[in-house]
Amino acid sequence: MHTDTLDPALRQGAELFNRGEWWEAHEAWEPVWMEAGGERRHFVQGLILLAAALHKRWHHGSTGLRNYHKALAHLEPLPDLYGGVRLRQLEQQVLQALSQDGMYPQLPVGAPHP
Structure with a gap:
């Protein structure tokens, strides 16, 4: 999935996420989260937690x-x-991936970030 419509600060993490490198995506997004405030902070925190959930599922058996x-x-x-990012679609994909073997969600991108 193309990540060129994403907020530029999130692209590296998105590319890692889309390759199934969830821990690395979490690490790439953490500095963005630390600098963010308000809704943006919640957005990035949510992405980090989804990546952590997938990492735990596939690497720790949780x-x-x-x-x-x-x-x-x-x-x-x-x-x-x-x-x-289309959040509802992402939430659904991650939930499916947590319960079904072989599912690797992709960050569903939408319109360009302003």
Whole structure:
């Protein structure tokens, strides 16, 4: 999936996420999260938690659901399209990946980030 419509600060993490390198995506997004405030902080925190949930599922045998539900608390108040990412579609893909072997979600991108 093309990441050129994303917020530029999130692109590296998005590319890692889309390759299934969830821990590395988490690490790439962390500096963005540390600098962010308000809705943007919740958005990036949600992405980090989704990546952590997938990492735990595939590398530690955990269901990852605890981090998934924490992520929802950050993402659900945001509009469906935020920061160039279609959040509801992403949430659904991650939930499926946590319960089905062989599922690797991709960050669903939408309109360009302003």
